[in-house]
Amino acid sequence: MARGGAPEALAGPAAAALGEGAAGVLLDDPWQLLAVAGVRPEQADGFARALLGPDCGPGDPRRTVxxxxxxxxxxxxxxHxxxxxxTVRAGLAAHSVPDPGEAVDTAVSEGAVHLFQEEREAPEETEEQAEESGEGTDGSGESGEEPPALLGLDRYALAEESLAEGLARLVRTATADAWExxxxxxxxxxxxLVLHTGGEAARAEPVALAAKARERGLRALVAVHSDGGRRALGAAGTEAVTVAALLSGTAGPGRDEDGAFVLDLLVVLDAPQVDxxxxxxxxxxxxxxxxxxxxxxxxxxxxxxxxxxFADALAARVxxxxxxxxxxPGPxxxxxxxxxxxxxxxxxxxxKEVVIVPVRDAGEAVHRTVQLVADSVPRAIGxxxxxxxxxxxxxGGSAGTRALNxxxxxxLNPGPGRFGGYDPGDRVAYAPVPGRTVTGTVLSADAEGLRLRCGDDEVLVPKERVExxxxxxxxxxxxxAAGTRWPAVVAVLPGDAAGGLSRAWVYTAFGRAERHLSVVHGVDQALPRAVAEGVAPERTTRLRPLLEALLAAPGE
Structure with missing residues (x-):
């Protein structure tokens, strides 16, 4: 790392990302530094120039791959x-790759990425349907053009293909029974396989299904996204587990000799939160x-x-x-x-279930948020x-999580932050794995790291992972916050947040409140406009066509 001018602090993450032979890997291909979280292309380019000298160029195949x-x-x-x-070619061009098309071909030929061309089977049409469908469509309103070619990484390709095959297996092996x-x-x-949709109140329906299945003598389990979601089920939550705990083996029915869960029915709540x-x-x-x-x-x-x-399974209609x-219920x-x-x-x-608090700027938004959490909500709402x-x-931003926290x-808990910036009593958000957030409170610190109280559990965050x-x-x-609810929520919308709003964001943020919602509102008409028009960008995935290919009924 020192020879390439990289900070010594990157040595540990590089070894974790590239394995024990990280030094040799980086000497052969300095751009593998991009495998380390947080490293950007310009930093990897500087590292490569320091190691390779004049042999380093923007079209180097190692760089483009x-x-x-x-x-x-x-x-x-x-x-995605x-x-x-x-899209990938445009991204490569933005980073000065001279021939993005050749770069993509090289990455595919070396096996670094996979190329997918999903085929759409045209349904058979009668003459009347063909006349009514019009030129260039298949009668269902969809374009008859082939879907665009996609590039993907091995881990996500395997996950989507495995998931599609697994869901198809459950559909085909279930024995149909007449349940009243x-x-x-x-x-x-x-x-x-059954998909169930609805708001927060609708969660009671699949929970009741699991209870009735147990009455039928079946081994049934309810799994939720977070401990907060489990607690929200009340008495029924005592028999529920989180998906993470189920997979880790710390909760749930255990596994049989083949490694499968000893279950006849699994109900997964908060399914949109499952990656x-x-x-x-x-x-x-x-x-x-x-x-x-x-x-x-x-x-x-x-x-x-x-x-x-969840969205792909719904769209597949299988x-x-x-x-x-x-x-x-309620307002x-x-x-x-x-x-x-x-x-x-x-x-x-x-x-006072819903209160709007207008603000002029981000500074006032932060001030009013603190006032609401510390004084107004406890006094007026309890x-x-x-x-x-x-x-x-x-x-980021002047009223983002960093400034607000x-x-x-x-x-609420002033202190010097003597344990890596934290003090006992601090409220924290811990990401045990990327993409999953657990909320808790700092209990103490020792030579091993920070100890947290997360729901009913005590959790150790190793000191090397605190930052x-x-x-x-x-x-x-x-x-x-998605997948968890709280008695009171303060949604903060400073003026510079307008560009990040969408209907799904507003729906999710406002829907986290059980009893009271305060909206610190500084975005004027951007809020109703986001609700009316702000459709969040769709993710590019392959699961829907995979499910359709495996399970779609003839003629669909």
């Missing part, structure tokens, strides 16, 4: 499991004949990891889809339900600061 992989890794952080070839009861119960009895790699691991662990019910609200922000498993008719339910259909309605809130969650658009710490995996958590982004 590493950049292609880096672009796809960056896309995965935005939820693949990217269109043209609700529409959801009847569907689950007859099918191996493709987690979903693939989960489905691989279910035995033949097991029924799987995926339940969630399709309007919320997608999983923090790569993929759009299994029953049961839409709940149970509305979310908050009315507000959030309206947002879901693109309407920001003014609702009657006699119990919810203490530790049960109030602040949600904002991003980490600094101000909230100063007010990268831990943040203060009085304020979170909506992506971090």
């Amino acid at each position: 590493a950049l292609t992989v880096w672009l796809l890794e960056r896309a995965a952080l935005q939820g 499991t693949a990217q269109e070839v043209g 009861g609700s529409e959801l119960e009847r569907a689950a009895g007859a099918h191996g 493709v790699e987690t979903a693939a691991t989960l489905v691989e662990s279910l035995p033949d004949g097991c029924r799987l019910v995926l339940s969630g609200d399709p309007e919320v922000l997608g999983a923090p990891g790569a993929g759009r498993v 299994c029953p889809r049961i839409a709940s008719r149970v509305p979310d 908050l339910g009315e507000l959030v339900s309206g947002i879901g259909v693109g309407e920001l309605n003014q609702v009657e809130a006699p119990g 919810v203490p600061p530790e049960r109030t969650q602040v949600v904002t658009v991003g980490h 600094a101000a909230l710490k100063q007010r 990268s995996a831990l943040r203060h958590g009085w304020a979170l982004t909506a992506h971090q």
